[in-house]
Amino acid sequence: MNTRPNLAIFGAPRAFDTPLPVGQLYFPSWERYERAFRGIFERQYYNNNGPLHEQLECRLREFFGVKHVLLVSNATLGLMMVADALELTGKVLMPAFTFIASAQSVSRAGLAPLFCDINRNTHQIDVDQIVRRMDEEVSAIMGVNLWGGTCQPQILEKLANTLGVKLYFDSAHAFGCAIEEGKIGRFGQAEVFSFHATKILNASEGGCICTNDDDLALRLRSIRPSYRESTPLVPVVRVANARMSEAQAAVALMSLEDFPENRANNEKLYRLYECRLRDIPGIRLVEPAQVLVSNYQYLICEIDEVRFGLSRDQLLEVLKAENVIARRYFYPGLHRCIPYANDSRFCTEPLIHTDELCHSCLQLPIGARVSAQVVEKIGDILALTQANAKWIGQRIK
Structure with missing residues (x-):
């Protein structure tokens, strides 16, 4: 080859003048942003289940088709809260091919992650591996829905019932995804979603927990304290300051639109x-x-x-x-x-x-x-x- 390829690594100009990130970064226009935040400052209500917080939970219940949606300040805290609220013991079986926070949430709940492999083609958790690696100390399976796809939650539900363990999902990648049985968000005991700025539903930071279990929802609300809760609180092992602010809820409502x-x-x-x-x-x-x-x-x-x-x-x-x-x-x-x-x-x-x-x-x-x-x-x-x-x-x- 007599000429160098026209690439920056050989001294050619960069293809892009500014760095091009991988995150979603879908933000509302400045006019919409300003209008929403003026409302927050006029009401002078910034946290503790404010009107935008309650509106967002209601909208998301309708979106997912579930009984309960609890907003949280980030998805990692949401996963920690679910592990506590499910009153798990011993080990949680999960894939090793996921974000580190998935495992850290298990460790911070005083549990041990037990890692298994994934399907080579789909990148999702390998169901056969779950069966092979199961032992008497495993109290739950954490499914992880990757890349806008799913780990076949309906199959994992049947497997968890057969094995007599609980099932919950890290669905940070799966907002708005659907399978034949319905939208992701309604499977297992609970599902946790991320609303980080890099995600398609964006609250700048934040997340939510979805569940159809009334008792679990009550424990979760007791773990995520708020001075405006209308539901009774129940005894829990520990609480987490995991409330979503009105500012986050405002951005998420626009992103949902x-x-x-x-x-x-x-x-x-x-x-x-x-x-x-x-x-x-x-x-x-x-x-x-x-x-x-x-x-x-x-x-x-x-x-x-x-x-x-x-x-x-x-x-x-x-x-x-x-x-x-x-x-x-x-x-x-x-x-x-x-x-x-x-x-x-x-x-x-x-x-x-x-x-x-x-x-x-x-x-x-x-x-x-x-x-x-x-x-x-x-x-x-x-x-x-x-x-x-x-x-x-x-x-x-």
Whole structure:
């Protein structure tokens, strides 16, 4: 090759003038934001189940089709609250291929996560692994719905009933997703959603817990104290200051109004990526698994180092030079994170698929900052990188 490829890693101008993040970042217009916040300051009611908080809980009950929705200040606290409210003991069986907070919520509740592997194609928890790894100390299964897909909650419900354990879900990736049996949010004893700014339903930060269990909802409300609660409180092991503010609720209400449009935009972008990447050797675009409706909140690819010519991490360097802030999700697997690494209490056998995907998965930008032109430009970068992989590999070394 006589000429260098036109890539920033070789000194060419960056493809993007400013960093392009992977998060959703769907925010309301300044006019809507200002109008909502003027109302908060005029009422001078900022927390403790204010009118916007109550309105949002009501709207979400209708959206999910569940009896109870409890807003929380973030999803990690929501997962901790559910573990306490379910009065779990011993171990919680869960996938190692998820965000670290999923396991930390279990540890902070005084329980031990027991990690299992995932299905290689769907990236969701492997049901066969659940059965094989179950022991008498496991009191619950935590299902994790990844990438705008699902871990087949209806199947996990039947399995949990057969095994005599409780079931709850980390559904941070699954807002607005649906399967044949209905919307995600109504399965197991409870489901927890994230409303972080990187998620498609955005409260800048926050989350919610969904449940159809009246007694569980009562315990959860007692764990999340509020001076305006109209329901009676019951004894609980501990409480958490997990209330959502009126400011968060205001942003979430606007985001809920915009959800259909934002979800449709994500799907359009996903299909554009699908067309653009399909002819590039060594890149597999991961389809949201086992859903009728996806929020397309994540754009996940697997990088085959042999066919693509570069490793996932080498490709990340190329993209970073172009101001494309792609991410490796998840890395490392939770069974290799402190304090769980090299401890047989948490992992009893190798997690082959988890280890493999932790070194090949790549998240590309999708959401408010992405357009058709951006997808095309990222596709061009990926195609040019693959075509010049040998030279680029030597340059990076």
